[in-house]
Amino acid sequence: MPPTTAELVHDRRLGDLLKHRDVVLEGHETPQRTARTVLADMLDTDEARTDDAMLVASELIANAIQHAGGAVSFRIEVYELGSALGVVDRASDTGALPSSPCNSSTTPTNVATNGRGLFIVQSLATTWSVEQTTNGKIVIAVLTRAGHR
Template identity: 75%
Template sequence: MPPTTAELVRDRSLGDLLKHRDIVLEGREAPQRTARVELADMLSTDGTRADDAMVVASELIANAIRHAGGAVLMRIEVYEFGSALGVVDRAPDTRALPTIPFNSSTELADVATNGRGLFLVHTLASTWTVERITDGKIVIAVLTGAGSR
């Protein structure tokens, strides 16, 4: 099983923290657009797979909106060898997220109405995890630098 974000950061395999930004999403009319603008600003010059990060952030925010009453905050951390994206919501139930995403079928009859977002996150991120926090949970995805996936 791949390491969790906490394990990656603790053992320093992502290297030193270079940039950190928390973006308030609660109350924004277009939280996904806000996230993409901030990601473009932070990831534009460091080769941390910005396109993949945009998709991952959009999917995590969409999940928070659909299943947890909305995204409250997005945390972006850029390290020497990758980045970590976290989306905070106020729903405390971490069991609502499957540990293994489903719905990888491409057959029309087998495609479920839910589950594609986490499948994309699972596919694009090097690892992802969900952690309970004081007022809800944070879903974190780690994208390692290009070529080190």
């Protein structure tokens, strides 16, 4: 079983926090582009998982837009051994997210129009979780550097 977000972040398994940034997404016409721009600025050019981080951020924001009325903010924390990405929305139903997402398009004749976002996040991230906030929830994905799972 993969480690939880709390084990990786709160218990300092990712090492020291190097950079932190919260970005307001509410009101942006292109919130995914905003998040990718900030990620490109914050992640080192040698970060092996930059492309994965950008895809995960885009998927989390898309899920917030489609299922939770929009993304409010995006949090990036860069640690010595990886990064944690969080998307805050105003929906408070944490039980609406499947604990084990699956690919809803399982055969060439069964192509679903949605349902793959969290499957992609789960496939690329070391771990992910959802936590309640004061005014909604935050979905967090942790991506560790190669060799540090």
